[in-house]
Amino acid sequence: MRKFLLGLLCMSLLQAAAQAENVIVTLEKDNAIAIIDAQTAKLIKTLPIGQRPRGIALSPDHKTLFVATSDDNTIKMLDAETFKDLGSLPSGDDPETFAVSPAGDRLYVSNEDDSQVTVIDVAKKKVVQKIAVGVEPEGITVSPDNQWVVSASETTNMLHWIDPKILKIMDNTLVDARPRAVAFTADSQQLWVTSEIAGTVSILDVKTRQVLKSIKLAVQGVTADKIQPVGVVIDKARQWAYVAIGPANRVAVINAQTFVVEKYLLVGQRVWNLAFSPDQKKLYTTNGMSNDVSIIELDSHTVTKSVGVGRYPWGVVVRP
DSSP states (O other), X not given: OHHHHHHHHHHHHXXXXXXXXXXXXXXXXXXXXXXXXTTTTEEEEEEEOOSSEEEEEEOTTSOEEEEEEGGGTEEEEEETTTOOEEEEEOOOSSEEEEXXXXXXXXXXXXXXXXXXXXXXXXXXXXXXXXEEOSSSEEEEEEOTTSSOEEEEETTTTEEXXXXXXXXXXXXXXXXXXXEEEEEEOTTSSEEEEEETTXXXXXXXXXXXXXXEEEEEXXXXXXXXXXXXXXXXXXXXXXXXXXXXOBTTOEEEEEETTTOOEEEEEEOSSSEEEEEEOTTXXXXXXXXXXXXXXXXXXXXXXXXXXXXXXXXOEEEEEEXX
């Protein structure tokens, strides 16, 4: 009986280890990625990755990790569990952000210096198309139903609606000054976009590709020049949206049904990006100037912990 119980214990420990969530963060000035154990909220290790890593994403099956190493002009591929190097993708010059298609077969990369989007076939590790867009594209996303790829050009103040089937721009939408990040709702019916200079968040109707609502962010005691929204995420139920507000050191909590800002949460300094835990009970933020990650409990909308990770954390994903 004792051996049987020990065997069960070992099996349960192995299963727990296999199911452990990791928060993976790009460290722009350390040329590395940091791995946090989500259960203990502790830094496990830091791994060198390449020059100036920024954008980061997981494949839909959570097996492959993609990291844009901007100054290497490439996107690294790693095994998401072992972090073994799986090769590189030809991303074009200075990749910062990119989006993975719902099937995981393509990457859409923003090339800010060249005013273009590079489309990559992941399996073939080959560029299949280069699409000219506006000046300084950065934010990019793919709708969950795979009907649209949207690229935001910061200097042109425009969203470019690309048909992924024919890889051509089908429409353009003017938005507020310096759009930085774009995110679709899980039902693909809305697109949310942050505008850094305007200090706004805009919600667009995907059918019409027009703005439904523009929300002006304002934090009591914080000057307007520090209200610089960047990353944005919306939960699967479309109940809440969360926006990183850069040097305001806050995350805006927005009711995604009424478009009312319910709360501002104080996090670390110069908050860039955010990522949900798989069960969407927690939110992780990268705080570039305080070199840490804040953990937010979403049931209570409270910041519970910060984890030091290294110099200039920028992108973040959570691996189940």
